[in-house]
Amino acid sequence: MTTVDRTMPEPVVAPSSAQQEPFLVVEDLTVQFPTHDGLVQAVTDLSYAVELGETLGIVGESGSGKSVSSMAVLGLHDAKRSRLEGSIRVAGQEIIGASKSTLRRLRGNDVAMIFQDPLTALHPFFTVGNQIVEAYRLHNQVSKKAAWNRAIEMLDLVGIPEPQRRVNDYLHQFSGGMRQRAMIAMALVNNPKLLIADEPTTALDVTVQAQILDLVQTMQKEFGSAVIIITHDLGVIAELADDVLVMYAGRAVEHGPTKEVLTHPEMPYTWGLLGSVADVVSDTSKPLIPIPGTPPSLLNPPSGCPFHPRCTYQDHVEGSRCVSELPLLRPGPRGESHLKRCHIKDPETLYQEELKEEIMG
Amino acid sequence: MSEHVQTSNGHTPLLEVTDLVKHFPVKSTGVVRRTIGQVQALDGVSFTLEKGQALGLVGESGCGKTTTGRVITRLYDPTSGSMKFEGTEIGQLSGRQMMPYRREIQLIFQDPYSSLNPRHTVGKIVGTPLEVHNIVPKKQMIPKVQELLEVVGLNPEHYNRYPSEFSGGQRQRIGIARALALRPKLIVADEPVSALDVSIQAQVINLLQDLQREFGIAFLFIAHDLAIVRHFCPEVAVMYLGKIVEIGSRDQIYNTPHHPYTQALLSASPDVKQAAIGGRRERIRLEGDVPSPINPPSGCRFRTRCWKAQDVCAEKEPPLYEVGGRNVACHFAEPLQVVQVPVVSEGATAVSPT
Numbered sequence A: 001m002t003t004v005d006r007t008m009p010e011p012v013v014a015p016s017s018a019q020q021e022p023f024l025v026v027e028d029l030t031v032q033f034p035t036h037d038g039l040v041q042a043v044t045d046l047s048y049a050v051e052l053g054e055t056l057g058i059v060g061e062s063g064s065g066k067s068v069s070s071m072a073v074l075g076l077h078d079a080k081r082s083r084l085e086g087s088i089r090v091a092g093q094e095i096i097g098a099s100k101s102t103l104r105r106l107r108g109n110d111v112a113m114i115f116q117d118p119l120t121a122l123h124p125f126f127t128v129g130n131q132i133v134e135a136y137r138l139h140n141q142v143s144k145k146a147a148w149n150r151a152i153e154m155l156d157l158v159g160i161p162e163p164q165r166r167v168n169d170y171l172h173q174f175s176g177g178m179r180q181r182a183m184i185a186m187a188l189v190n191n192p193k194l195l196i197a198d199e200p201t202t203a204l205d206v207t208v209q210a211q212i213l214d215l216v217q218t219m220q221k222e223f224g225s226a227v228i229i230i231t232h233d234l235g236v237i238a239e240l241a242d243d244v245l246v247m248y249a250g251r252a253v254e255h256g257p258t259k260e261v262l263t264h265p266e267m268p269y270t271w272g273l274l275g276s277v278a279d280v281v282s283d284t285s286k287p288l289i290p291i292p293g294t295p296p297s298l299l300n301p302p303s304g305c306p307f308h309p310r311c312t313y314q315d316h317v318e319g320s321r322c323v324s325e326l327p328l329l330r331p332g333p334r335g336e337s338h339l340k341r342c343h344i345k346d347p348e349t350l351y352q353e354e355l356k357e358e359i360m361g
Numbered sequence B: 001m002s003e004h005v006q007t008s009n010g011h012t013p014l015l016e017v018t019d020l021v022k023h024f025p026v027k028s029t030g031v032v033r034r035t036i037g038q039v040q041a042l043d044g045v046s047f048t049l050e051k052g053q054a055l056g057l058v059g060e061s062g063c064g065k066t067t068t069g070r071v072i073t074r075l076y077d078p079t080s081g082s083m084k085f086e087g088t089e090i091g092q093l094s095g096r097q098m099m100p101y102r103r104e105i106q107l108i109f110q111d112p113y114s115s116l117n118p119r120h121t122v123g124k125i126v127g128t129p130l131e132v133h134n135i136v137p138k139k140q141m142i143p144k145v146q147e148l149l150e151v152v153g154l155n156p157e158h159y160n161r162y163p164s165e166f167s168g169g170q171r172q173r174i175g176i177a178r179a180l181a182l183r184p185k186l187i188v189a190d191e192p193v194s195a196l197d198v199s200i201q202a203q204v205i206n207l208l209q210d211l212q213r214e215f216g217i218a219f220l221f222i223a224h225d226l227a228i229v230r231h232f233c234p235e236v237a238v239m240y241l242g243k244i245v246e247i248g249s250r251d252q253i254y255n256t257p258h259h260p261y262t263q264a265l266l267s268a269s270p271d272v273k274q275a276a277i278g279g280r281r282e283r284i285r286l287e288g289d290v291p292s293p294i295n296p297p298s299g300c301r302f303r304t305r306c307w308k309a310q311d312v313c314a315e316k317e318p319p320l321y322e323v324g325g326r327n328v329a330c331h332f333a334e335p336l337q338v339v340q341v342p343v344v345s346e347g348a349t350a351v352s353p354t
């Protein structure tokens, strides 16, 4: 675990409790959207924490609540259209119910987000430099000249060639990889202590993805920030994340150190993800092992274990508990730091003895 | 240049593509739209595909994969070069002459959302090719469509539903049923699972493999995902800026890649299982972006990003040399030597063997 670096400037709001707990704490977060079809239960009872200097990877299928939960951390949900419960604390500051001005101070300063689509963050009608300058001056009282120098410095830092010239470009004059870099430059201009990257490389080619992921890692080392990386790609998680949180149907279903979870997975959905992905090492004569069916509707989530309609391991659980009883997110046989949501008694033995070879090929 | 094509032994491959070129004109803006350049989307591509086999095309966006698929299905006319289907040159056939071959060569698209007409029922979507080609009498249309839906794992009772009533994976199955309707000998699958979640990808890949075995269909399988291509295709071609830079067997390409671009591509792809067993390759980082296909670099098109480039690379275009069993277009083709790789990060793999 990393400790809080005392040499860093104090967060905007820092109550005394900030020293005891991790930089970001999410506790029993529930996010629901009332719609004309009914209540969308997008995120339910989600808890996690991220320390400064650490990377948490959040993985799960589309619609599993990854973006909705992260947007809640930035206070981006419209209170009129959503219901939020639980607690989100950034450096001890409660986010849920916080005033608009508190949130504005936090966003882009202590906390920044990068997205799959740079157009979410950068406007096509203003020059890239203009927008970075704006973001910087919003939180720092500096001259225009100083802010432009800062923008050029940031573009240089993220690897944009000829930053003095490109700072005057518009987004459409940048290639896909350069747009992503420009967005990262803007997100990092105020040295945020928490960076949330929501599928930052999904639309990019692998060689560019590798450049961007390297950049995020370098920045993190330099600034000692906490990073959340959201992806559907377990490979990205394996390379980048200290901890991994697997989400299914709006809930955490497995959570622990990445190496531990990937080598000793304890939850059938995680087994399913690992069995579904093709890879560049295993025996190609063996078929992939898909998860049957499709993810459930969050308007009407399944009873019991949310994964039960697709789970092929229910015969390892006595009776029909999978259908009737929600498994709690609890430590399995391998210790306190590895949590899983499943009724199976001894998933470790089952995985290592019967499944590992088939799944990891 | 086309060492890869072997017809001298009297045997006719299902598809034989030689020096295929496709250029798109670039027009000036203004009242008189003059042609001011050419996008060299495909520039001399050659390969062969045997009956029932699968050839994978990999490479980053813009390298010409989709164009290859669209020229082969004759959605685009080739600029030059030859395409022989069972020995017949089909590159220059007129619409009518092409008709029988359209039956034999079908296309599956990437986007299961936009490739199906939202106003047509599944029955109409899957049945239309049968009708156009007069395959089954009207009375037998519904049973035939239902049979096809069943083959691809959809509920045959759902033939009256619209695409919007299906999930992404199910829509891709509808596209597959439509492609299967005419019992083609060749399916060009252009990123058939890229838009789907991994658990659904595996369902669709398994379905395609079952169909390939059952009906002996050959696949030109296009994807940017190296792992999926390795899983599906015993033979793989790697493309860069409109050219094939390396083509060979799955093991040749993935275990001992010889082209620097193939090596870089492989080392940049995060791979969970490789990471989980601790066998991560050294990471090579390419600088910059792919150059414009309107004005590609002289000589070897990869040279502007290649750490091995010498003067000869700018002067002379490397042909496909046979090295180590595969064909590779590089003046300095050889297996990866870790010592010469310049940009190696420390392999930040979070996972090591246990």
Ligand SMILES: Nc1ncnc2c1ncn2[C@@H]1O[C@H](COP(=O)(O)OP(=O)(O)O)[C@@H](O)[C@H]1O
Residues within 6 Å of the ligand: A033, A035, A040, A041, A042, A060, A061, A062, A063, A064, A065, A066, A067, A068, A069, A298
């Ligand atoms: N503003 C909204 N109103 C109603 N439902 C929403 C809204 N935003 C997201 N959802 C729903 O919440 C669920 C979780 O979405 P999301 O967090 O975006 O998934 P992910 O990022 O994991 O793909 C989905 O079912 C989605 O349709």
Ligand SMILES: Nc1ncnc2c1ncn2[C@@H]1O[C@H](COP(=O)(O)OP(=O)(O)O)[C@@H](O)[C@H]1O
Residues within 6 Å of the ligand: B024, B039, B040, B041, B059, B060, B061, B062, B063, B064, B065, B066, B067, B068, B293
């Ligand atoms: N209809 C078209 N008109 C002009 N340029 C095109 C057309 N289709 C593709 N291109 C260009 O040809 C090149 C190859 O594109 P494409 O075959 O779609 O690549 P890939 O499928 O590998 O991503 C790209 O530079 C692309 O912009």
Ligand code: SF4
Residues within 6 Å of the ligand: A267, A268, A269, A305, A306, A307, A308, A309, A311, A312, A313, A314, A317, A321, A322, A327, A341, A342, A343, A344
């Ligand atoms: S609780 Fe039951 S249904 Fe859920 S994952 Fe475990 S075995 Fe499967």
Ligand SMILES: [Mg+2]
Residues within 6 Å of the ligand: A066, A067, A068, A198
């Ligand atoms: Mg999302």
Ligand SMILES: [Mg+2]
Residues within 6 Å of the ligand: B065, B066, B067
């Ligand atoms: Mg394409």
